[in-house]
Amino acid sequence: MRWTTALGSLVVCFASSGSAWADAVPPPPDNCPPGKVPVTDHRGPRCERKAPTNCPSGWRGVVGGTCALHQCTEDAHCGDDKVCREVSLCYKQETRYYTHGRNDHAPVRGPELGMGPPMQLDPPVTEWVAFNVCDTGSACPAPAECRPGKLCVAKESGSSSGSAAVPARSMPTKADGTVDTRPSGCGSGCAGAPAGSLPGAALAAFVALAFGLRRWLAAAEP
Amino acid sequence: MRPAWSVLLLSGCAHAQAPRECPAGYMTDARASTELRDALRADPEGARLLEATAGRATFCFARGGPGVLTEGALLLDDAPADPRVVARAAHLLHHLARGERVTSGDPHSADERAASELEARLFARACQRSASPPAYCNQVPPP
Numbered sequence: 001m002r003w004t005t006a007l008g009s010l011v012v013c014f015a016s017s018g019s020a021w022a023d024a025v026p027p028p029p030d031n032c033p034p035g036k037v038p039v040t041d042h043r044g045p046r047c048e049r050k051a052p053t054n055c056p057s058g059w060r061g062v063v064g065g066t067c068a069l070h071q072c073t074e075d076a077h078c079g080d081d082k083v084c085r086e087v088s089l090c091y092k093q094e095t096r097y098y099t100h101g102r103n104d105h106a107p108v109r110g111p112e113l114g115m116g117p118p119m120q121l122d123p124p125v126t127e128w129v130a131f132n133v134c135d136t137g138s139a140c141p142a143p144a145e146c147r148p149g150k151l152c153v154a155k156e157s158g159s160s161s162g163s164a165a166v167p168a169r170s171m172p173t174k175a176d177g178t179v180d181t182r183p184s185g186c187g188s189g190c191a192g193a194p195a196g197s198l199p200g201a202a203l204a205a206f207v208a209l210a211f212g213l214r215r216w217l218a219a220a221e222p
Numbered sequence: 223m224r225p226a227w228s229v230l231l232l233s234g235c236a237h238a239q240a241p242r243e244c245p246a247g248y249m250t251d252a253r254a255s256t257e258l259r260d261a262l263r264a265d266p267e268g269a270r271l272l273e274a275t276a277g278r279a280t281f282c283f284a285r286g287g288p289g290v291l292t293e294g295a296l297l298l299d300d301a302p303a304d305p306r307v308v309a310r311a312a313h314l315l316h317h318l319a320r321g322e323r324v325t326s327g328d329p330h331s332a333d334e335r336a337a338s339e340l341e342a343r344l345f346a347r348a349c350q351r352s353a354s355p356p357a358y359c360n361q362v363p364p365p
């Protein structure tokens with residue numbers, strides 16, 4: 001047997017493990033840095049930011065450090081500390097040509113077979129997808145539209161029956177019309193804070209400067 | 223390349239998997255596992271897959287679980303009665319039964335096509351068996 005052939009087989013074997021949408025995947029990492037949790041999914045094993053616990057009412061924290069609309073059809077979807085309430089949601093139209101399967105707990109987004117590799121939808125599916133809460137004019141810029149929906153909202157503290165609920169709140173809209181789903185009010189230490197936080201950027205600049213100086217000194221030596 | 227070597231190398235890609243504990247964030251829910259096994263057993267292909275992977279599969283549940291297989295653990299959405307989850311579990315058991323530890327992710331590859339077609343069949347039959355089929359059952363044409 002030629003070693004090049006054997007090596008080729010091994011490369012094929014390992015190359016397949018780096019696939020973008022595999023559904024048999026390596027296990028999550030054993031350890032992650034503080035603030036991160038080990039995960040594995042279609043994109044393979046990695047460390048992700050913890051789900052934030054300070055999302056506004058109507059949203060829930062998701063691994064990766066952002067908030068997602070907590071959609072529901074009944075109280076049972078919401079857990080003990082939330083109730084399912086009718087709210088005005090901001091929807092945009094999305095046409096999907098492929099499906100990766102369901103990614104929302106509430107079965108409200110139509111047929112989503114195959115949570116693994118992408119499957120072509122023929123014909124393509126156009127649907128209204130909620131992406132923000134309609135509580136201010138700026139939360140739902142056209143062509144998006146406010147339409148009725150349901151969200152899990154926080155119970156008012158001290159309310160056992162769940163009759164009093166904290167109104168759902170919108171998250172800020174960015175210049176490009178998308179929603180900034182990082183929770184606010186917790187600075188750079190927040191689970192959803194941008195990766196390039198000030199201390200990290202300062203350290204990177206210092207390291208770059210130190211390397212630059214060393215190379216300059218080496219070049220200047222006779 | 224001689225056949226014996228090819229088999230040895232390929233088996234390095236797809237050796238037998240031992241069942242593993244559920245990763246952090248997932249629950250080994252006995253009731254949900256039983257519910258899912260019952261749903262799979264009610265389907266002829268699902269029952270065959272359960273038999274073929276007996277003692278090698280662990281069902282792990284979390285809200286929004288991605289529907290992937292890792293070393294014998296099936297990471298699933300915590301809705302074991304949902305026809306989509308039943309069908310997805312069958313898809314993953316198909317990979318497990320074939321000893322596929324890491325799949326290509328290529329929907330056009332033969333193994334993935336077979337697994338996806340199986341998933342579609344399971345889904346259609348799970349919808350048919352359901353006493354009150356969810357609305358999305360009507361939107362998927364039978365395979």
Ligand SMILES: [Zn+2]
Binds near residue numbers: 117325
């Ligand atoms: Zn697959």
